Each structure stands twice: as structure tokens, then as C-alpha cells.
């Protein structure tokens with residue numbers, strides 16, 4: 541079975557998960573998504589596809605790739621700024637699975653948090669000054685702080701565990 545890791549990443553979080561998978565696999569094709577990726581993966585059976593969550597879904601490049609796939613085995617991995625809620629990940633997962641044709645087999649879907657840019661924090665801090673009683677803003681700020689250390693070693697261990705669980709029969 542030929543395998544490939546294809547990922548997109550704006551600030552390196554998802555890329556660090558892609559590298560973690562790569563370290564576990566010998567001779568795996570490894571590529572940050574680009575125009576020619578569809579050609580690269582033509583003869584690949586198993587794809588590990590990663591993306592950051594941007595505005596509630598994967599990146600457009602990954603969406604286009606997912607929509608083009610037929611008869612592949614796919615493991616998806618994502619980093620998202622917001623975390624700590626299974627429901628949130630479940631919503632994102634269902635949204636993204638809609639892009640994938642039923643001819644493919646989903647081997648697994650992994651999510652963890654990924655740190656965000658400090659400008660996000662600055663925006664929350666400014667908003668809290670204007671609306672000091674807004675609990676939602678406080679929660680968002682706490683979430684920002686929580687995301688700061690992710691993806692961490694534990695996240696990477698969980699990712700490897702999930703990949704080991706894959707049953708390729």
C-alpha cells in the first residue's frame with residue numbers, strides 16, 4: 541500500500557503534526573499541498589490529510605483536494621484554535637466529511653488545539669475593556685491561553701495512538 545501525507549498549514553501547527561506522522565513512517569510521500577498535489581497522489585492508496593481550521597472549516601486547498609478524491613483510504617488531522625469541546629470538533633468533522641465522496645473510506649479523524657497569533661488575544665483584551673461583563677469574551681481569552689501550548693507532546697502521542705488503531709483490512 542502506498543501512503544502519503546498531504547497537509548496545509550499557515551503558521552506551522554498542522555505541519556508539526558504532519559511531521560509527527562512522517563517520523564512514524566518510512567518511505568512515505570510527504571508534501572505541503574500545492575497545485576500539483578493531485579498528480580502526486582494519483583497512485584496512492586492511503587492518505588493522511590491535515591489542515592488548520594480556518595473560519596469553521598479546512599483550508600480551500602484541502603477542501604478542493606478532498607472533493608476530488610475517489611476510492612482512497614483517508615485519515616484526517618486538524619488543528620483548531622478553539623478546543624475543549626467534543627461537540628465543536630464533531631460539528632467541524634461533519635462539515636468537512638461532507639466534502640468527501642462515499643467511494644472513499646475514512647480511517648480516522650483527529651483534532652487538537654493549535655496556538656493562535658497574539659493579535660487574536662489583543663482583540664479580546666480590547667473588547668473586554670469595552671464589555672467587562674461579557675462572559676463569552678472571558679472564555680475566549682481563557683481558550684486563547686489554553687491553546688498557546690498546543691500542539692504539545694501529548695497531542696502528538698494521541699495522534700500516533702489513533703493512527704496505530706487504524707485497521708487496514
Ligand SMILES: Cc1cc2nc3c(=O)[nH]c(=O)nc-3n(C[C@H](O)[C@H](O)[C@H](O)COP(=O)(O)O)c2cc1C
Nearest residue numbers: 549550551552553554592595596619620621622654
Ligand atoms: C484567519 C484564521 C481563521 C481561523 N479560524 C478559526 C476557526 O474558525 N475556528 C478555530 O477553532 N480556529 C480558527 N483559527 C485558529 C487556527 O485553526 C489554529 O491556530 C491552527 O492551529 C492554525 O494551524 P496552522 O499553524 O497549521 O496554520 C483561525 C486562524 C486564522 C489565522
